[in-house]
Amino acid sequence: xxxxxxxxxxxxxxxxxxxxxxxxxxxxxxxxxxxxxxxxxxxxxxxxxxxxxxxxxxxxxxxxxxxxxxxxxxxxxxxxxxxxxxxxxxxxxxxxxxxxxxxxxxxxxxxxxxxxxxxxxxxxxxxxxxxxxxxxxxxxxxxxxxxxxxxxxxxxxxxxxxxxxxxxxxxxxxxxxxxxxxxxxxxxxxxxxxxxxxxxxxxxxxxxxxxxxxxxxxxxxxxxxxxxxxx
Amino acid sequence: xxxxxxxxxxxxxxxxxxxxxxxxxxxxxxxxxxxxxxxxxxxxxxxxxxxxxxxxxxxxxxxxxxxxxxxxxxxxxxxxxxxxxxxxxxxxxxxxxxxxxxxxxxxxxxxxxxxxxxxxxxxxxxxxxxxxxxxxxxxxxxxxxxxxxxxxxxxxxxxxxxxxxxxxxxxxxxxxxxxxxxxxxxxxxxxxxxxxxxxxxxxxxxxxxxxxxxxxxxxxxxxxxxxxxxx
DNA sequence: CCTATTAATTGACATTTGTTAAGCGGTCGC
DNA sequence: GCGACCGCTTAACAAATGTCAATTAATAGG
Numbered sequence: 195x196x197x198x199x200x201x202x203x204x205x206x207x208x209x210x211x212x213x214x215x216x217x218x219x220x221x222x223x224x225x226x227x228x229x230x231x232x233x234x235x236x237x238x239x240x241x242x243x244x245x246x247x248x249x250x251x252x253x254x255x256x257x258x259x260x261x262x263x264x265x266x267x268x269x270x271x272x273x274x275x276x277x278x279x280x281x282x283x284x285x286x287x288x289x290x291x292x293x294x295x296x297x298x299x300x301x302x303x304x305x306x307x308x309x310x311x312x313x314x315x316x317x318x319x320x321x322x323x324x325x326x327x328x329x330x331x332x333x334x335x336x337x338x339x340x341x342x343x344x345x346x347x348x349x350x351x352x353x354x355x356x357x358x359x360x361x362x363x364x365x366x367x368x369x370x371x372x373x374x375x376x377x378x379x380x381x382x383x384x385x386x387x388x389x390x391x392x393x394x395x396x397x398x399x400x401x402x403x404x405x406x407x408x409x410x411x412x413x414x415x416x417x418x419x420x421x422x423x424x425x
Numbered sequence: 426x427x428x429x430x431x432x433x434x435x436x437x438x439x440x441x442x443x444x445x446x447x448x449x450x451x452x453x454x455x456x457x458x459x460x461x462x463x464x465x466x467x468x469x470x471x472x473x474x475x476x477x478x479x480x481x482x483x484x485x486x487x488x489x490x491x492x493x494x495x496x497x498x499x500x501x502x503x504x505x506x507x508x509x510x511x512x513x514x515x516x517x518x519x520x521x522x523x524x525x526x527x528x529x530x531x532x533x534x535x536x537x538x539x540x541x542x543x544x545x546x547x548x549x550x551x552x553x554x555x556x557x558x559x560x561x562x563x564x565x566x567x568x569x570x571x572x573x574x575x576x577x578x579x580x581x582x583x584x585x586x587x588x589x590x591x592x593x594x595x596x597x598x599x600x601x602x603x604x605x606x607x608x609x610x611x612x613x614x615x616x617x618x619x620x621x622x623x624x625x626x627x628x629x630x631x632x633x634x635x636x637x638x639x640x641x642x643x644x645x646x647x648x649x650x651x652x653x654x655x656x
Numbered sequence: 657c658c659t660a661t662t663a664a665t666t667g668a669c670a671t672t673t674g675t676t677a678a679g680c681g682g683t684c685g686c
Numbered sequence: 687g688c689g690a691c692c693g694c695t696t697a698a699c700a701a702a703t704g705t706c707a708a709t710t711a712a713t714a715g716g
Contacts, residue, residue, distance in 0.1 A: 239650075257563075259572070260649070266567075277556070288563065310552070320552055321512055324552065325508070331559060331563060331566060332562060335497065339495040340488075342671090379674090381693085381695090384694095573701095600663070602664085610704090611703075612665090617665095617703090620666095
């Protein structure tokens with residue numbers, strides 16, 4: 195593994211306070227691997243064998259039942275999936291695929307669990323990480339149950355624009371179909387949602403979205419810190 | 426606290442392996458209190474001050490934004506809420522109210538966090554509990570995004586019938602409006618969903634629901650272990 | 657037992673979302 | 687440079703869901 199990759203992983207909240215030797219052993223047991231776009235990294239219903247860390251690129255977590263499929267989450271550097279299944283030694287509830295060329299660190303489930311037992315600092319970090327994952331998912335559930343498609347898109351755009359530096363414009367970093375699935379709608383519906391938001395000053399040219407009237411958009415979206423903000 | 430209440434709490438996976446003294450201290454710091462129906466126990470956006478354990482009765486976790494409201498979960502004996510907010514010392518993302526006369530144990534957040542630091546067994550149990558909470562929520566999210574109302578109801582009924590002893594009948598233990606909110610629909614829509622399921626042998630008389638053709642119902646519901654079964 | 661109140665159901669209608677099909681526009685490989 | 691492909695958009699229609707109003711059923715109090 196490159197030294198700079200180890201460094202960024204070391205800085206993750208999950209690993210920051212892990213004892214030096216335990217971290218070294220954990221990393222040593224792992225595999226750092228590059229994947230082309232579209233590779234399925236894990237499959238729902240498979241026994242959880244690795245904790246995955248996205249070092250570069252993007253991973254999409256998705257799931258299906260009864261012939262339908264949806265996107266649960268997009269994981270970017272430096273983020274991980276799926277801790278819960280690894281810790282409980284159970285099957286994955288979600289699949290994951292790369293959306294672009296990606297660098298993924300795979301830590302054997304057994305090593306992760308061993309580190310958990312060996313290092314209280316890691317255990318503490320795991321508790322915080324899991325609690326955060328749970329809360330993010332609850333936010334998502336609220337978003338989905340309490341808003342319609344256009345409202346979800348509006349809030350998603352506001353959040354993305356903020357994360358990209360509040361320049362009044364957003365670059366959508368994935369295919370729109372993926373955004374649609376992430377927001378719980380069809381691509382056709384996403385187009386309609388964009389059309390709806392045009393009334394509130396949202397201008398789209400391809401993957402680039404501009405806000406010409408932020409206050410109107412915010413008034414429509416009614417962002418709520420208990421739904422839209424990270425902890 | 427009555428001795429039998431302490432005993433059932435002791436048997437919870439979360440507390441089962443906690444060291445004796447630590448458990449005693451934690452329980453001692455708590456309050457066991459009886460509430461009439463309809464009492465709001467916690468309010469979203471409030472700082473998490475207590476871990477709540479439902480000893481008797483039922484608590485409804487709900488949340489709202491933009492004037493709308495929905496039910497996230499129903500907690501029955503012996504279950505707890507909301508561990509994640511307590512551990513992270515953050516605000517609740519959900520409110521909770523009693524649906525009936527209930528006995529609730531309230532453990533001060535500070536004591537819970539202290540026990541976490543004091544007892545590795547508790548920390549381990551917390552990890553498993555949180556991982557389970559996360560997975561349950563992911564299942565819920567999949568259910569919501571991948572199924573329509575009638576399908577969600579069908580699977581909910583199948584699960585409830587199983588939990589009540591697989592007698593071919595289900596007693597719905599809460600108001601139907603609550604079931605509707607739990608399943609992400611309006612009460613009117615729930616009525617329509619029941620009407621749809623009548624085609625598959627679902628007969629309802631008030632709160633009692635009977636299956637006259639289980640295989641037809643299952644064929645319609647297409648239950649999926651990755652969505653519908655507990656871990 | 658009766659009445660007042662609330663929940664549940666039903667119907668009509670509006671809105672939202674999904675589906676199907678067509679067309680547009682860009683990209684990639686030949 | 688051209689054609690095939692793919693993603694996105696648009697339109698028309700269908701299905702699902704929400705809303706409003708009225709009625710019926712269930713429940714609790716007096």
